[in-house]
Amino acid sequence: MVKLTYIAADGGRTEIQAEAGDNVMHAAIAHDVDGIVGECGGSMMCATCHCYVDDEWAARTGERHDGEDDMLECAASELRPTSRLSCQIKLTDDLDGLVIHLPEAQI
Amino acid sequence: MNTMELIEGHKRITPAPGIPVWDIDPYGEAILSDPLEYYAELRAKGPVVYIPRLSILALGQYATTHKVFSDHENFVSSRGVGLNDFAIEKPWRAPSIILEVDPPDHTRTRKVMSRALSPKMVKGLVDMFAATAEELVSSLLKKDSFDGVTELAETFPVAVFPRAVGMKDVDQRILVDYGACVFNAMGPDNRLRRWALERNAEIAPWIMAACARDRLTDDGLGAMIYDAADTGELDQEEAPMLVRSFLSAGVDTTVTGIGNALWCFSQHPEEWQRLRDDPSLVRPAVEEVLRFTSPVHTFGRTAGHDTEIAGFPVEEGTKIICVLGAANMDPEKWGDPEVFRIDRRPTGHMAFGAGIHGCVGQNVARAEMEAILHALSRKVARIEPAGEAVWRPNNAIHALDQLPLKLIPA
Numbered sequence: 404m405v406k407l408t409y410i411a412a413d414g415g416r417t418e419i420q421a422e423a424g425d426n427v428m429h430a431a432i433a434h435d436v437d438g439i440v441g442e443c444g445g446s447m448m449c450a451t452c453h454c455y456v457d458d459e460w461a462a463r464t465g466e467r468h469d470g471e472d473d474m475l476e477c478a479a480s481e482l483r484p485t486s487r488l489s490c491q492i493k494l495t496d497d498l499d500g501l502v503i504h505l506p507e508a509q510i
Numbered sequence: 511m512n513t514m515e516l517i518e519g520h521k522r523i524t525p526a527p528g529i530p531v532w533d534i535d536p537y538g539e540a541i542l543s544d545p546l547e548y549y550a551e552l553r554a555k556g557p558v559v560y561i562p563r564l565s566i567l568a569l570g571q572y573a574t575t576h577k578v579f580s581d582h583e584n585f586v587s588s589r590g591v592g593l594n595d596f597a598i599e600k601p602w603r604a605p606s607i608i609l610e611v612d613p614p615d616h617t618r619t620r621k622v623m624s625r626a627l628s629p630k631m632v633k634g635l636v637d638m639f640a641a642t643a644e645e646l647v648s649s650l651l652k653k654d655s656f657d658g659v660t661e662l663a664e665t666f667p668v669a670v671f672p673r674a675v676g677m678k679d680v681d682q683r684i685l686v687d688y689g690a691c692v693f694n695a696m697g698p699d700n701r702l703r704r705w706a707l708e709r710n711a712e713i714a715p716w717i718m719a720a721c722a723r724d725r726l727t728d729d730g731l732g733a734m735i736y737d738a739a740d741t742g743e744l745d746q747e748e749a750p751m752l753v754r755s756f757l758s759a760g761v762d763t764t765v766t767g768i769g770n771a772l773w774c775f776s777q778h779p780e781e782w783q784r785l786r787d788d789p790s791l792v793r794p795a796v797e798e799v800l801r802f803t804s805p806v807h808t809f810g811r812t813a814g815h816d817t818e819i820a821g822f823p824v825e826e827g828t829k830i831i832c833v834l835g836a837a838n839m840d841p842e843k844w845g846d847p848e849v850f851r852i853d854r855r856p857t858g859h860m861a862f863g864a865g866i867h868g869c870v871g872q873n874v875a876r877a878e879m880e881a882i883l884h885a886l887s888r889k890v891a892r893i894e895p896a897g898e899a900v901w902r903p904n905n906a907i908h909a910l911d912q913l914p915l916k917l918i919p920a
């Protein structure tokens with residue numbers, strides 16, 4: 404299991420245990436974490452799963468995927484260098500403890 | 511095995527011991543018209559079922575269907591998403607360069623298409639969609655009754671989508687039939703598929719001609735695809751093929767989505783009232799219509815190498831049908847799937863597929879369906895049946911053939 408913390412725009416924290424192989428968007432939906440919509444189900448078509456990877460973790464979650472930049476431009480909240488589509492971040496044991504910040508709005 | 515034995519254009523397989531065998535034709539017209547019982551039995555038999563007369567595996571439980579449909583590494587699309595194995599038999603048409611390819615080819619074409627169909631691009635279309643929907647609903651309100659399929663579900667996408675693409679040539683019958691051909695061709699060699707191949711021979715030349723650059727305006731989605739060829743992101747001959755994908759996948763599907771939405775609300779007047787009371791429910795209502803009716807009911811994959819499904823070995827070359835309609839009705843996933851509830855918010859439904867091939871046109875599809883529901887919810891108190899709804903069997907699409915309706919003005 405991989406420990407994951409989501410920090411909402413208002414500072415509220417939710418800690419969950421997800422399985423390696425899952426992605427950060429899907430883990431949030433499965434655990435009823437507010438702040439991620441994931442309308443397209445992870446097909447990189449909606450940008451309603453936008454998140455900011457915590458600075459400490461940004462290097463470890465890797466580069467944006469091919470096509471991710473284009474879709475991020477459609478996100479409802481401001482983009483930062485740590486912006487990612489959470490459906491594109493796959494959980495591995497290396498990411499145990501990952502901290503994800505949620506934007507103010509997704510739609 | 512000395513020579514490979516073929517069935518429906520793919521390798522005949524020997525299913526692993528323990529996989530339930532079910533002698534049924536999932537493409538029988540009675541099932542295609544009214545599939546709920548078949549869906550339930552498919553799920554009840556197990557996570558994976560062998561269908562001997564087609565020599566394929568079939569999946570209907572949500573968890574397995576989702577897993578296999580989105581696992582592009584083990585279950586490829588490049589060998590066709592119908593029953594023919596493109597690695598063995600000549601495909602019925604030149605394969606799609608987005609739907610019927612795997613990464614890395616897929617990654618490149620998908621990027622161009624998803625840019626053209628992104629939420630931002632679609633935002634630029636919603637005013638045109640809204641104005642057209644408004645006008646169409648007003649004209650239908652003047653009639654005593656009408657056919658929801660030909661006079662609304664077909665008319666609307668044919669009015670707005672070719673315009674969004676920038677097509678100079680528009681023919682409602684050909685555009686709707688072309689999609690039906692593509693989807694029927696995914697099935698076995700039955701009456702529907704034979705019709706599709708015949709009809710396709712008549713209309714394919716019109717379709718390819720309409721995809722040429724000089725038949726497109728320079729400010730539509732089609733032009734964006736040709737621009738990508740100019741910058742070298744695509745080869746020149748790839749651009750018309752991607753524009754063809756707009757027409758294969760972007761008309762008959764939304765026609766079906768809109769028709770099915772009208773059917774749902776004509777059958778569930780209490781949900782229509784809720785939608786009218788709270789228009790913010792239009793967006794989740796579209797998702798529920800899609801989950802509840804699965805306009806694309808079945809698509810396939812091919813095992814790219816020896817692999818497994820739900821713990822059972824699966825040999826290379828196996829055709830697997832993923833019954834999206836059954837997954838969208840799985841009580842394990844949805845609790846009470848047979849209840850149509852517009853505020854369900856069924857995130858993770860499979861109507862648009864899942865994973866890297868998940869519908870690239872979903873933003874357009876949603877916007878078209880939302881435009882119609884918004885216009886109707888403002889002007890129409892009730893959508894009433896004016897005769898019996900008749901479904902039109904298709905090997906991959908669950909669509910209506912006739913939907914007599916009466917609109918009661920608000």
Ligand code: HEM
Binds near residue numbers: 806864
């Ligand atoms: C309610 C309407 C629609 C439904 C139910 C629907 C359904 C689907 C499904 C299930 C897939 C996945 C195929 C697979 O994984 O093998 C798909 C892919 C696709 N759809 Fe849609 N679709 C709809 C509307 C549209 C529209 C409007 C367009 C064009 C603007 C479109 C274009 C495509 C394309 C090009 C693909 C292939 C994507 C890929 O392989 O990467 N679809 N669609």
Ligand code: FES
Binds near residue numbers: 441442452490
């Ligand atoms: S869930 Fe749609 S882009 Fe991530």
